[in-house]
Amino acid sequence: MAQIFPRSANALARGSIFLGLFLVLALGAAVFALARSGYVTRQGLILEQPVPFSHDHHVGQIGIDCRYCHTAVEKTAAAGIPPTATCMNCHNQLWTNAAILEPVRASFKDGTPLRWNKVNDLPDFVYFNHSIHVAKGVACVTCHGQVDKMPLMYQAESLQMNWCLDCHKDPVANLRPREEVTNVAWQPPADLPALQRDLAIRYNVKSKTSCSTCHR
Amino acid sequence: MSVADLPQSSHHAPPVLAPGHGPATITDKISSVVFGRMPLWFYVGMLIAFGGVMMLLGALTKLVFEGIGIWGNNQPVGWGFDIINFVWWIGIGHAGTLISAILLLLRQEWRTSINRFAEAMTLFAVACAVIYPLFHTGRPWLAAYWLLPYPNTMGMWPNFRSPLIWDVFAVSTYGSVSLLFWYIGLIPDLAALRDKAVKAWQQRVYGIFSLGWRNSARHWHNYESAYLLLAGLSTPLVLSVHSVVSFDFASGQIPGWHATIFPPYFVAGAVFAGFAMVLTLVIPLRRFFGLEDFITTRHLDNMGRVMLLTGLIVAYGYAMELFTAWYSGNLYEMYMVKNRLTGPYAAIYASLILCNVLAIQPLWFERFRRSVVALWIISMFVNFGMWFERFIIIPTSLHRDFLPGAWDMYTPTRWDFATFFGTIGLFLALMFLFVRVLPAIAMFEMKTLTPEAKIKEGAH
Numbered sequence: 001m002a003q004i005f006p007r008s009a010n011a012l013a014r015g016s017i018f019l020g021l022f023l024v025l026a027l028g029a030a031v032f033a034l035a036r037s038g039y040v041t042r043q044g045l046i047l048e049q050p051v052p053f054s055h056d057h058h059v060g061q062i063g064i065d066c067r068y069c070h071t072a073v074e075k076t077a078a079a080g081i082p083p084t085a086t087c088m089n090c091h092n093q094l095w096t097n098a099a100i101l102e103p104v105r106a107s108f109k110d111g112t113p114l115r116w117n118k119v120n121d122l123p124d125f126v127y128f129n130h131s132i133h134v135a136k137g138v139a140c141v142t143c144h145g146q147v148d149k150m151p152l153m154y155q156a157e158s159l160q161m162n163w164c165l166d167c168h169k170d171p172v173a174n175l176r177p178r179e180e181v182t183n184v185a186w187q188p189p190a191d192l193p194a195l196q197r198d199l200a201i202r203y204n205v206k207s208k209t210s211c212s213t214c215h216r
Numbered sequence: 217m218s219v220a221d222l223p224q225s226s227h228h229a230p231p232v233l234a235p236g237h238g239p240a241t242i243t244d245k246i247s248s249v250v251f252g253r254m255p256l257w258f259y260v261g262m263l264i265a266f267g268g269v270m271m272l273l274g275a276l277t278k279l280v281f282e283g284i285g286i287w288g289n290n291q292p293v294g295w296g297f298d299i300i301n302f303v304w305w306i307g308i309g310h311a312g313t314l315i316s317a318i319l320l321l322l323r324q325e326w327r328t329s330i331n332r333f334a335e336a337m338t339l340f341a342v343a344c345a346v347i348y349p350l351f352h353t354g355r356p357w358l359a360a361y362w363l364l365p366y367p368n369t370m371g372m373w374p375n376f377r378s379p380l381i382w383d384v385f386a387v388s389t390y391g392s393v394s395l396l397f398w399y400i401g402l403i404p405d406l407a408a409l410r411d412k413a414v415k416a417w418q419q420r421v422y423g424i425f426s427l428g429w430r431n432s433a434r435h436w437h438n439y440e441s442a443y444l445l446l447a448g449l450s451t452p453l454v455l456s457v458h459s460v461v462s463f464d465f466a467s468g469q470i471p472g473w474h475a476t477i478f479p480p481y482f483v484a485g486a487v488f489a490g491f492a493m494v495l496t497l498v499i500p501l502r503r504f505f506g507l508e509d510f511i512t513t514r515h516l517d518n519m520g521r522v523m524l525l526t527g528l529i530v531a532y533g534y535a536m537e538l539f540t541a542w543y544s545g546n547l548y549e550m551y552m553v554k555n556r557l558t559g560p561y562a563a564i565y566a567s568l569i570l571c572n573v574l575a576i577q578p579l580w581f582e583r584f585r586r587s588v589v590a591l592w593i594i595s596m597f598v599n600f601g602m603w604f605e606r607f608i609i610i611p612t613s614l615h616r617d618f619l620p621g622a623w624d625m626y627t628p629t630r631w632d633f634a635t636f637f638g639t640i641g642l643f644l645a646l647m648f649l650f651v652r653v654l655p656a657i658a659m660f661e662m663k664t665l666t667p668e669a670k671i672k673e674g675a676h
Contacts, residue, residue: 162369
């Protein structure tokens with residue numbers, strides 16, 4: 001009886017065992033890595049903006065406080081994007097002819113707000129509230145990164161749920177005094193853990209991992 | 217030495233293989249089903265079953281687009297047809313595992329001609345069963361993280377204290393071990409089909425799946441070890457899978473669910489339902505393909521006995537449910553029983569007792585156990601009866617629980633029925649395909665039953 005398969009089929013059969021296993025593992029690893037990469041999370045991605053606003057310049061070099069522009073951060077869920085008028089407080093005096101600021105002046109003249117593109121964008125089914133985080137002593141830079149070193153704004157963290165939960169499970173390690181929340185250059189004291197334990201008691205900070213804490 | 221001289225369990229018992237068969241006639245007869253032309257009824261049956269598959273696809277598509285609101289379950293009856301049918305299908309699979317694993321370890325040689333078929337039935341029943349938990353989530357593409365524990369970016373894990381996650385493990389283990397067991401058992405026969413095949417593509421397909429089997433002594437040695445190991449792995453599954461399924465109910469606190477008798481009662485019911493389904497399918501199969509020499513009245517008789525035994529255990533379970541309710545003196549337990557016996561679903565409870573307790577009583581008599589017509593009718597009663605049992609356990613326990621203000625009725629919709637009949641169509645279509653392309657009876661194991669093989673010992 002003639003052979004059905006050529007001799008090379010043996011090598012193919014043995015190889016397919018290894019390859020089958022390897023492909024499954026490799027595919028799993030690829031999906032695992034992709035789901036955590038910036039392609040999916042937009043972490044580190046710089047978005048196109050109407051004006052190339054530099055936090056590096058305004059915060060890092062000039063030293064403007066976060067709340068000068070993001071005025072609502074201590075009171076409401078959204079930190080707030082400043083109106084053009086806030087820009088014009090300074091820029092009616094400074095760089096009044098700079099071409100780069102033309103969209104700001106145009107916006108101020110005809111009253112059309114600048115359309116900034118949202119960098120740190122949480123899904124709509126998450127009820128995130130800035131004011132409670134600030135009130136409990138979680139600093140701006142804890143989630144937004146060192147914005148004072150960002151010439152153009154990007155998302156510093158993954159914003160994935162397990163990243164939220166990392167802190168919600170153990171919030172104490174991310175606390176600092178309320179008055180230092182917007183300080184981008186805060187130097188923690190030597191006895192930081194003791195201070196944080198003390199703050200947790202004073203601010204009544206609790207681990208919050210119930211579904212309805214964020215999904216209501 | 218003839219077959220008649222062989223030791224049999226009873227003097228009156230018919231043989232497990234009709235006289236006059238040798239290794240060659242067995243292979244010829246069984247492989248002729250695969251390579252021969254199919255009769256007209258096969259295509260008619262396949263067409264009807266395929267229609268069922270299409271109905272299933274339609275019903276599931278509608279479900280995915282519209283949501284589970286198209287089904288009849290709603291508060292207070294949160295579990296309806298989806299769980300009834302899941303439990304029903306999972307139960308049916310149990311005969312396959314029992315026949316392949318436990319009867320193998322107990323050296324019951326009559327299992328030989330029905331094990332392949334029953335294992336296939338197990339696989340297809342599991343395939344039908346998993347459709348329900350997957351689709352009752354409404355969004356089956358998200359079911360991955362609802363059902364399976366894996367490191368996802370949400371940091372979410374299933375609740376390991378819930379029997380529902382134990383269910384996922386029990387059923388997936390059951391499915392994969394059954395598949396392996398079935399496939400390993402098929403390898404020598406696939407090689408026989410490869411050697412029998414005339415067309416080149418058939419030789420190639422059977423050749424690939426027979427994994428280079430050449431009938432060498434070493435192959436047989438490895439095969440026997442692997443098969444016995446898998447039998448050992450499958451044996452606890454016969455008991456564990458339906459025990460875990462019963463925990464879904466028993467760990468709840470609803471009267472009618474919260475009962476310690478549930479695990480053994482469910483396992484017995486599963487084997488009962490499984491043997492009924494084997495009989496329902498095997499009686500027409502042996503008739504239409506002329507396989508009466510291989511699946512003899514001895515097999516039918518034995519399956520009838522298993523059905524009678526497990527049916528009596530199930531009947532004991534029903535009696536104990538009534539007794540426990542009375543003995544507990546608990547208002548809610550007693551009302552649950554009263555509601556089952558006289559409430560709006562009393563007709564279903566009566567049908568359940570008729571099908572599962574009364575209809576099986578003729579099996580005490582050999583005359584009925586050896587009559588294909590009587591056995592087939594009884595097996596159909598049991599198929600219906602076990603479905604009624606799950607209906608009684610699930611909706612009638614839920615629809616009237618502790619607070620009368622929350623009582624409501626459960627009425628399945630046409631989409632419930634379309635899905636249910638659709639899975640029956642899927643099951644039958646898979647069965648038709650199975651008997652068409654694979655040997656429905658283990659040829660090499662049948663050869664151990666021939667007089668020639670009896671000089672030494674059986675394959676296992």
